[in-house]
Amino acid sequence: MQSQTKLRLAREAIAIALEARGTGYVMAVVCSRAGINSGRTAMRADTVAERLPAAWHRHGPG
Secondary structure (H helix, E strand, C coil): CCHHHHHHHHHHHHHHHHHHHCCCCCCCCCCCCEEECCCCEEEEHHHHHHCCCCCCCCCCCC
């Protein structure tokens, strides 16, 4: 199994475990990455962020 596939599967496993517990979470993604949400959203992450309602708060990694 290639390392990219292992990484994707690990991210999905973490997300599934947190969602099963009802725990909110945020995972960082590169803004140019398309196909976030396991490929269900076919747009760049920065485009999705721009479209979020004003009620959402944006925080940098620092």
